[in-house]
Amino acid sequence: MPADTYRTVAGRASAGFEVRGSEFVGHVSPAETVEAAEAFVAEVEREYDDATHNVPAYRVRADPLREYANDDGEPSGSAGKPALNVLQGEAVENVACVVTRYYGGTNLGYGGLVRAYSRATSEALEAARIVEERPHVRLSITVEYDDSGTVRGIIESSGNAFDAAYGERASFEVRVPIEEADELRDRLRSATSGRAEIE
Incomplete structure (x- = not known):
């Protein structure tokens, strides 16, 4: 891959599934600036304001690369970091992600949360299609x-x-x-x- 290209998503997409009664929905969007990433996060939070958690993560090409994640009330390191780890692992940039969770009454434990937030991010990226883009x-x-x-x-x-x-x-x-x-x-x-x- 030439140095002047980077991996990002073709467009917006969502993907959802259920784990022991909790519903998880991953949402991703292209975002060329930190402002665009934060606007997408705010938009999902407004649309899903009845959710138990809306966990954001993004990676935006800037100087230097800006990365952000937040657990939004989930146990520290169990939600935002796993979502960000997926973005890093796929080496995608200019991408914002929010994983929405509706709590279903059964605690999933730390490992269960890490797996669920990682999976929601992966499936949303897959639905959005990763493409190579030029700056x-x-x-x-x-x-x-x-x-x-x-x-x-x-x-x-x-x-x-x-x-x-x-x-x-x-x-x-x-x-x-x-x-x-x-x-x-x-x-x-x-x-x-x-x-x-x-x-």
Whole structure:
């Protein structure tokens, strides 16, 4: 695997199962920033606010790599760390995970919890599909309407995902692999004689 690629998940997914009356549901999502990871954790906590525990773990490519896990009231080291260990073991990055547990009345013991939280994380990752990804950067491009057709054409021909908004001026948000970003900036500046504002 080239050094500039990394493993992450293709999209969001959940997977659930039951162990001795307790229900476990693993949820995973791609997350390119710590803020995105924390927003996903908060979203799952809101959606499953009736659960006994919502255990978060994430790994986000930053400088340095940010890793986080929390047991959310489970015995120390029995929930968040096992979930994070699975993310580490699969070498996935830019991934957030939350394992939801509905307590079923039977204590599973420390080892049982470790196995259940690990399994929920593994099964959610499997459901989400692990893919290889290249590091990306987001470009914000703002132009007058006269240049918007040209700019849109260049972005479309680059094959990168983008969002367009048309207000007083046209603006585009483009997600570009880091190694292609400079070339795209140059093409846009050259095609608009430097009129495109690129951040």
